[in-house]
């Protein structure tokens with residue numbers, strides 16, 4: 001086992017414990033996980049609504065839309081304007097409404113009403129990229145896949161200083177797949193997102209309460225910088 005693998009597994013074992021202890025208010029990704037697990041179509045719609053929106057807000061809006069339109073057939077029968085009206089609180093709602101309607105039509109016309117379970121098929125949907133496809137595969141279909149979003153990217157690259165020369169999410173995805181056992185792949189996104197929402201926050205990481213603080217490269221570089229100026 002490489003040094004990177006060892007260090008990564010050590011961090012993740014602490015993060016996993018933390019995930020179990022966190023509530024949905026502190027880590028809204030848990031709300032999203034709840035909705036995603038109940039139905040592949042609900043998972044896809046929720047994931048398509050989520051870019052550039054906070055999980056709490058996405059959850060509320062997704063629930064509202066899915067209560068009115070729980071299946072692709074309901075969405076197909078709505079106008080884009082009706083979808084827009086419901087999802088208006090979210091960023092890019094016009095684009096998202098169009099993509100959701102197209103996705104419902106495609107699911108009905110090409111997949112007999114079922115959300116496909118293959119990466120190559122999922123990324124053909126407009127508004128579905130690598131991250132969303134991997135979220136659907138890992139969360140709904142429990143396939144080994146790793147979704148890299150901004151939390152995962154920041155923590156792995158900037159805070160824990162793995163793959164510091166990463167050029168994009170795919171480099172982080174490759175690193176995680178290379179260094180983690182496959183049975184961890186479909187859990188690592190939600191552990192890291194919950195950790196990023198509650199402790200290792202984007203602007204002000206809460207290092208003072210973090211279980212990794214003694215061993216974290218970002219935290220120790222900050223301490224050295226403060227010590228160096230004193």
Ligand code: SF4
Pocket residue numbers: 159199200201205206207208210211212213214216217218219
């Ligand atoms: S010590 Fe700070 S920077 Fe490091 S993982 Fe914890 S919260 Fe993030």
